Amino acid sequence: MQKLSLRDRIKEARVSATDSFRGGKLMSSIFRPGSPFRKGYVDSPRNRSYVVMNNVLYHLHPVKVKRHGVRLSYTLCLGGLSFFLFIVLTITGIWLMFYFRPTELAYVDIQALQTDIAFGSLVRNMHRWGAHLMVLVVFLHMSRVFYHGAYKAPREFNWVIGVILLLLTLLLSFTGYLLPWDQLAIWAVTVGGNMAGYTPVIGAQAKFGLFAGLEATTATLLRFYVLHVLFLPFIIVIFMAVHFWRVRKDGGISGPL
Amino acid sequence: MVDIPEHLLKRAAQARAKALGISVEKALAEMKGQEDPTIVSKEPEVIAFEEVPTPAAETPAPVTEIPAPVTETPVPVTETPAPAAETISPVKEEHAAETTEKVAAVKIEQKPPAAKAPAPAKVDTPDEVDFAPEVKVTQRLLTVVKAKPIQKPVSEPVDKVNTWPHLMLPEFVSLMAMTAFLILLSAILQAPLLEEANPNVTPNPAKAPWYFLGLQELLSYWDPQIAGVMIPLVLGVVVWMAFPYIDRNPETHPSKRKFAIMFYTFFLAGAGVLTIIGVLFRGPGWNWTYPWIDGIWFDDLLDWIHFE
DSSP states (O other), rough: OOOOOHHHHHHHHHHHHHHHHSSHHHHHHHHHOTTTTSOOOOOHHHHHHHHHHHHHHGGOOOOOOEEEHHHHHTTTHHHHHHHHHHHHHHHHHHHHTOOSSSSHHHHHHHHHHTTTTHHHHHHHHHHHHHHHHHHHHHHHHHHHHHTTTTSTOOOHHHHHHHHHHHHHHHHHHHHHHHTOOOOHHHHHHHHHHHTTTTTTHHHHHHHHHTTSSSSOOHHHHHHHHHIIIHHHHHHHHHHHHHHHHHHHTTTTSSOOO | OOOOOOOHHHHHHHHHHHHHTTOHHHHHHHHHHHHHHHHHHHHHHHHHHHTTTTHHHOOOOOTTHHHHHHHTTTHHHHHTHHOOOOOHHHTTHHHHHHHHHHHHHHHHHHHHHHHHTTGGGTOOOOOGGGGTSSOOOOOOOOOOOOOOOOOOOOOOOOOEEEEEHHHHHHHHHHHHHHHHHHHHHHHHSSOOSSSSSOOOOOOOOOOOOOOGGGHHHHHTTTTIIIIIIIIIIIIIIIIHHHHHOOOOOOSSSSGGHHHHHHHHHHHHHHHHHHHHHHHHHHHHGOOOOOHHHHHHOOOHHHHHHOOO
C-alpha cells in the first residue's frame, strides 16, 4: 500500500474529524435534515428545498420565490433591511439599557456612556444613526411598494399594516429622541408634543397624556422610556409578524410589472 | 393542459442538457418528443417502408429473404393509427388528431410503391396476401376533432427559483453591507449631545426631529389646527391607509396609472422640499436663512456640519 505524505495524512485526519463532528449526534440534533452545516450536504434541488423547509426561516420565506423578485433592482432589499435595522436597534438598545436610568440621572448616564464605557459611544451612535436610517429605509420601502403598485388586490390590507408600521417606526424614533435628556431632546419633544395639543376636541388631553403633565419633565422621560423600550416594540413586533405573514399569504412578491 | 411557456421549456431543456451532457437542441427535441411520441415513432417506420422497395427491385436474387420484411412492414403501418390515437387522445387530442391525419395521408401515398414491391414475392407467400396493403382501406379519416380541455386551469406556471441560495445569499450580503455602513458611519460621526435639558432655557429655533420638520414648516404657514393636525392626521394617516381602497385601478404598470404616480410623487416632492427647508433654511425666529451664508440651525446634524 502506498504511503501517504504528511500533507495528505493531515488532510485526511482533518476531513475525518470534521465529518465525525458534523455527522455526530450534537450537530444532527441542532441542525435539521438538509442543513448545509450537517455532514453530507450536497447542492441538490432537494437539499435547497430542505434548507428553507426544515428551518425556522420557513416562517419567513417559502421554498421557492418568483425569479423577478430575486433581482436586487426590484426591491433593493428595502423591506428586509427595515427588519434588519429593527434587529440591530433591538440589540444595541438592550445593550444601552444596561447603562441608562430614565430619571434626572439620564443625562449623566449618557455622558458616562460616551466617556467611561468600552464601545459606549460607538453603540450609542449606531443606535441613533440606525434609527434615522430605519425611518428613511421604511419610507423608501413604502415608496417602492407604491411605485410598483404592490398595494393592489389582494394586498390592500398589507398596505394598511405597512402604514401602521411606518407610524410605529416614527413613534419609536420620536420617543427615543427624548431619552438623552439634553436640550436637543427636550425641545424637539416639546415642539412635537405641542403639535399633538392642537388635536381638535381632545387636544389638551392628548398633550397631557403624552407629557404626563403640562410640559416635558422627568415624568415624561419615564413615560417615553417605557413606551420606547417595551410598549411600542411589543406592538410593532405583532404588526411585523402579521405583515410578513400576509406577504406570503397574498402570493409573495408582487409583479412583475 | 396548460401550454408551457417557451422560456420555461428552454430553461428546463438547458438543465436537462447540462445533466445528461447533451446539446440543448437535442434535449429540447427530446422533451418535445416526449409530449407527442406518435410522431417520432411514426417516422422511422415510414422511412423503412420507403427504403425497402429499392433493394428489392435491384437485387432479385435473395427474393425469399426480402419479402418477409416487405410484406410485414405494411402491417404496422395500417395498424398503428388506431392504438396511437387511443393512447394519445386523453392527453393531447389536438396532436392525436393531427397525427391521424398525417398517418392517413401517409398510408394513401405509400400504397402504390408498397403494392409494387411485394409483387414478385407474392407468389411465394400466398398466405400473406390477405395482409398486403392492396386490401381495401380498413380505416379512414372521419373527422378531425380539435382538442379543447373541459376544465381550464386557473394558475399559469410561474418562473420560480429556490430561495436558498438565490434569495438568501443576496439578502445576507446586503445585511452585511448595511452593518458595515452603519458601523463606519457610527465610528466617523458622533451623535449629538448638547447641555443638559433645561425647561427654562428655550433654544432659538427649537426644531422637531427631522421627519417632523416638514410639518413644523407647514405650521409656520397655516393655522395649527389645519397644518399640525388635519393634514398629518387626515392626509398622512387616513388617506394613506385607505389608498388601496380609493385607487381601484387594477393596473400595476406605471404607464397605466399615471395619476396615482403623479399624486404620490407630488406629495413625496412636497414633503421633501418642506423638510429640506425646515432643516436647512430656517434659523432663529423661524426666519429664512441661507445655509451657505448664515449657517445651519439643526443640532441633530451637529457633527455632520462641523465634520472636517
